[in-house]
Structure formats: structure tokens, C-alpha cells
Amino acid sequence: MRKLPVALALIPAAALITSCSDNGGAASGGSTAAQKPAVVTAEPVQSQAPQSQAAQAPQTQVKVVTDGLGDPFELAYAPDGRLWVSEKSGLKITRVDPQSGAKSTALDLTGKAFHSQDGQDGVLGFALHPDFGKGKGSDYLYLAYTYKNGNDSATKIVRYTAKDGQLSDEQPVLTGLPGHNQHQSARIRYGQDGKLYYSIGDQGHNYMADYCLPNHAQDLPTAAQVAASDWSLYQGKVLRINPDGSVPDDNPELNGARSHIYAYGMRNPDGMDFGGKDLYTAENGPLTDDEFNLITKGGNYGWPNVAGWKDDKAYVYSNWSQAKGGCEKLTYNPDPNTPPAEVPTTKETDFTKDMVSPLSTYGTTVESGHNFGTTPVCPDAASAYMCWPTMAPGSLKVYGDDVLVTSLKNGTVFRLSKDGKKYEELFRTVNRYRDVALSPDGKTLYIATDSEGQHMVRGDGGTPTTHLANPGAILAVPYDHNTTQ
Template sequence: MKQMIIYSGLCIALLIMCCNKKKGNDDTATSAVLKDSILTSKLSHPWEIVWGPDNFIWMTERGGKLSRVNPATGAVTTILTIAEVSAQGEGGLLGMALHPNFATTPQVFVAYDYMNGSTYIEKIVRYTYNGSTLTSPQIIIDNIKAASIHNGCRLLITPDQKLFITTGDSNDQTLPQNKSALNGKVLRLNLDGSIPADNPTPGSAVWSFGHRNPQGLVFANNILYSSEHGPSSDDEINIIEKGRNYGWPTVMGFCNTSAEQSFCNANNVREPLWAWTPTIAPSGLDYYDKDQIPQWKHSLLLAVLKDSRLLQLKLNAARTGIDSVFEFYVNKYGRMRDVCISPEGKVYVCTDNGDDDKIVEVKKK
């Protein structure tokens, strides 16, 4: 039986009250006491933070700067500033992913928006890290429409060495259902930019479509999870599946109106795991499978912008559904853009307030 979750303002208020009291899940017998502290500050619109194989935090800032952050000292070392980046509204230097065999193949993939004549465009570029800077840029894919809003854009490399890219609708609702367009999609490429033979449509980078503005992406439990911004309702957590339609702009959240149900039945629409109304503006997403914070184990951690908090989304035993939601650091640090996790289980969250942005460290006290 299809599960539908529709929140009224009262339900949200009750949930917030509940979570504020618990400040964690129900496993109180094994819960760790948490300590949060500022690792570094004076940043400018950080977008992506990734735990690197060198045990540093790799970071992009929307203005075009890539840096490495020392998690022991908070020292920030710039490794490249991309002059071509054009930061307009929500656009600029966005997603980043490091090659999974970084020691032997030190490649860094980044997404950024730039001006091609008078046209605002997004591209994915692969660099090589030489130990101090990034060199040898190679374009992986280009000519993705960009805008001041709804650009996506997260990058992820899965264990089979496929590059996934989320793209927003770039404020053009005609694009997500158009399979010939690159916008409003999750794209899948080989690491050299070629199109995998097992993509849904031969010769097409499109893996899934019907997306509005997906800004979070993580692969865990052999599942690809994503977070996505809705319009004035229905922010979503999705499981991304090959060739599936996610409904936008006809469907918002669940297929719970007669028009949506008709479209969903005719178009193989995949409903979300969870939807929020009113919206919360979900952004970066990661999966916690460490022992340091046992109450967060087997949870998605979601950075939230509009409601300025970190959410724990406790997954069910099959990891295919969300059993409960808990919130942390409500309005303490402001808008939260992305989250990453160290091998020992510390959690790092970057803010996106535009003024003295920070990376916050969360660990067991």
C-alpha cells in the first residue's frame, strides 16, 4: 500500500517540538553525547565539502575557489581559483568529486557555471592534482543550461567508476520531461566523459529525469539517494533508479491528486521516500555508517538551508524508507549547504550564509 506523507503546519510544529526534546533518536541507551565546534570560518558560500583520501576536507566555494582544509587545525589552503567561473545568484563553482583511486589516479571533477559569449552555461571539468595545485583541465561534458537558480549540481563517483551529475531545470519547466535536454536530470557518464553502454537510452547521458533542483546525492547500501527542492511545497528525498521519471513539473512530491495519479501511472513516476510541506530547502546529503555516533548509524544526514539545521533521516532496516526524522543545531549556525563524514565518524557541515561562512565539526563528546 502506497505510503503518503502530507504535513500541515501543525504537524511540522509537532515534529519540531518532538525532535527538539529528543535531540536524537530513540536509542538513548547507546546514544553518544555530541559536541559541535567551529573548525574554520571566514569562508564565502562553500558549496561542496568532500573528505579526501589525504584525510583533508576538499572544498569548493561558489566564487571559483577550490581548497583543502586541515581537519586538525582548520587551516585552509587554496589549490586553484578558476577565473572562468561566473557566480550569478545560485550559480558558480558547485559540485566536486575525487577519483576513488586517488593515490594512483589523482583526478578531481568539478562542476561550474561560466559565460559562453552571452549564454550562461554549466560544464563538468576533470583536473589532475600534482600535490599543490590542479592542472590539465579536460572537459567531461559541456553545454548544460545554467541560470541564477536551479542549477543542481552535485557530483558523485560510484564504486563502478561511473560519474553521476545532478542538474536543475535552470528555471525552465519545459526541460525536465524532455529527454533530449540535459537539465532537470541525473546524468551518468564514464570518467572520460563517454556514455556508458548500459545507460537507459543509447547515446544519452540521462539516467533519470523529471527533476526540479536536486542538490544532494549519496551512494550507500547499493542505493543512490538524492535530495531535491520543491516549489512552495514538497521538498523530497528520492531513491534514484535507472530510467525513472520523477514527475516535475506535473508531479510535486507524492502522486496524491487525480491529475498526478494519472500522470504517474502513464509515465512510470517514482515517488519520493519523504516529502516536506512547508518546504525546508534540502541541500547536501551523506550517509552515516560509523560507530562514533551510534544513534546516527544507518541514517542519511541532510544539510538544510531554509530551516537552518542538520537533519538525521533514520532509515528502515531495508534502507529503502525513512522511519523517523530528527533535527540538530536549529538556527545555531544558519543555512547549511553540505555535509561530509570522516572515516572515524566525525561529521562536518558547511554553512552558506554569504557572510563569514563556516565548517562545523560534530563528534562524540
């Protein structure tokens, strides 16, 4: 039987709601009227992760537009003047009036989509067709959601048609994709080349509860697997897909096969967006080395053999699935640098394949010998995660020259230059920031927050807490492009 240390059990959040909006959910096609939104203050807090280069977060006013959402995941300001948001655990697509906070349900997938308790599955990322709302007959929304496939979970990408604020006529694009309660990623973007791009995490294999499962981020399908529509090795990849679900003829040929895979070797690219023709991702590292990447055709990004740069700093690849005598009897240790003797390890510099290095690790790379254990601020194994150097990117959006990356641990938004050499922290609240959207005039930034702090968030003085200030909410803050760097 696989064993996890008791102290690694996830602690559920105790919700602390400060919004004045209506918490009730809307029936399909219905709406809820919101009261006057609350205004709270984001206090200036010295950045703790990244640990260098990021400026201190300034004080700013934060308005709660609406709350009562079921783990909002993707957020977009649509041409109809509404904020469209997917609810991961709420299993909906909801439209929100950015002024009043009133909500209406565009799509309810209850009974069709699947979300496991505290899992990273459910109704996930979406993208609007570039001609959405332009009267060209392309009012399409492309959505990823997980569903039950026998005894297992899987993910599908589908297309809906929008009309009068409702989504209908589900059309499959690609089904049977990997689906799990960890490391889903699940961001969709529509490229200037007319292709869909989709990020899939490594499903949490070789980590935590799934530490005995082999990690397939480096594995590539054969031509026979592609012909059989076997997408099981799409874990830890970025896909490039024709809108009808077929494989583009100009996709890279990898391992002697042309598949949907555009790039590979990724852990959990929770954020993905285009800046013009350039595709960027924000990727969660293990205990160190969150990554900001520029995605290239056929590029290998090194995971799980390399985290961040190939520098042998504070990371070795511990392959639990190949443990001598079997993995099941071993007790998992989250520190990849100190596995049991039965678990084989390789240094980053042992990885000899060509790989693409990140543009930045946001200051989350540390020297070997770093203490990943308990500290006075994080006194037990359950809270030690909060003192790891990572900041846990939740999403990435590009607006002009600004790259905005949300943090699930720090309750903040980081603004980066496209080369990754400069970044600053904009502000902070005690929330897990999942995604952002910018108003058409560029003056208001909307932020979606998780409903639970199951992995904790930094509270006052950097102390870990599961008490979120605004769970399951959309916040609004003033934004100014001209203050960057």
C-alpha cells in the first residue's frame, strides 16, 4: 500500500467572504442581481516569492465584483460587455456584469462534466473564436472539461455556439485526452494561424498521491498510437489542433510520428497565452523553479529530468515508479533531493537531450542544500509548502507588452517583460489568484479567485493560512499599462 505522511494531508479552507454580492447561484439561463460591490484594500506586502528582483507590492483598492462562484478557472472579457467565467467545481460557464456583478448561466454541465473533491478537474479553460460577436457566424466558444470514461476520468475539447447569452450545440473537437485530479493545466488559445493550442500537465504522476505512477512528460506516441487515437502520452505537452480536431499537416514530427503534440517535457503549464504570434507558458515547478517559457515548435522543456535551468541546483529527478523492490511499500517524501535509497535519481546535467531553457524562473531557483523542511513561519509538513521558493503560477495573460502571471500562493499578480528579465509585484490580498482579464479600455484588471485554500496562501506577515479573504470571487483593481518596469 502506498503511504503518504499524515502531515501532508491537505487542509480544507475556512471561507471568509467579504463581498456584498449575492451568493446564490443562477438556474440555467437565469440571473442573479448583485448588491453594490464591496471595496477592500490590498495592503503593501514585501514580496516573498519570487525572492529577488520583484518590487514591493503597492497599496491599492480592490472591488469585489461578484462572489459565490464555484472555483472560477478561466476569465475573459467578451465582446458582449460581460465577463465570461468557467466554474471548475460549479460545472458552469457564467456571464457576469462587470458593473453590477449580476450573474447569468450560459452553460450548465452538471451531470455531464466531472469534478473530484478538491481536484484540478472539472469545467476548465476556454477560448473565444477571434470573430466572436462580430456577426460573421463564428460565435464559437471552445471549452475543455473532464468527464467520467468508465472507471477513469478523461478530458474533452468541445465547441459551443453562443446566442443570446446561452451556449448550445456541443460539437466534439478532441475527446479521450488525459484527465486527472492533478496537474490538468487545461488552457486553450486560438492562434493567429487558425489553430487551437491546448496545454496538458503531467497529471501529477511521480508526485504526492500518484508518486508510483510513471511520468510521461518525455514520452512521445508512436505512429500506431496516433492512428488508433491513443492520446495517453499527451501528458506534459502543449498541443496544436485543427479546429475540427485533426492533426495539422505542419505539426512537428517527433519520434517518427506527427501528432497533435507541438512541444513537450512540461510539468504543469497552468498559464498559456499568445503575445502576437509568440506563445508563452507559466509552469509550476516542484519545490523550486517555476518557469516562464517561450514555446517553440517541437521544443523539449526538460521535465521531469530538469526543473528550470540545467544547473544541478536543488533538484534531482527521483523516479519513484522505478524503485528497487517496488514503489508501493515506500513512504513518499516530497523533497526530490532526499528520496529513499531504493528510488533511482539522476542529476539535471545527466539529461543529454536538446532542451529549451526558460526565460525566467521568477527568482524561484535556489542553491543546493536549501531547507525544504519546516521553519518558524512554516512549522509543520502541511505548511512547509508555503515556505518553498515557488510562487505557484495560476495563469498567464499577455496584454500588449505586459505579461501578467497570477500566484496561487502569494495572492498577487506579477507583471513581466516578454524577455523575462524584469518583473514586479502589483499588489497582494489573501487569496489564491486563478486568472485575470483586462477591460477593453485597459484601465481595470479583473481577477478570479479560488474557492478554497486547500494548499494554503500567505496571510499577514507571510504566515500560511487557509482563510481566504474573497473565495470564489471576481475582483476588480485599477490598472495602468504605463507603470510597467
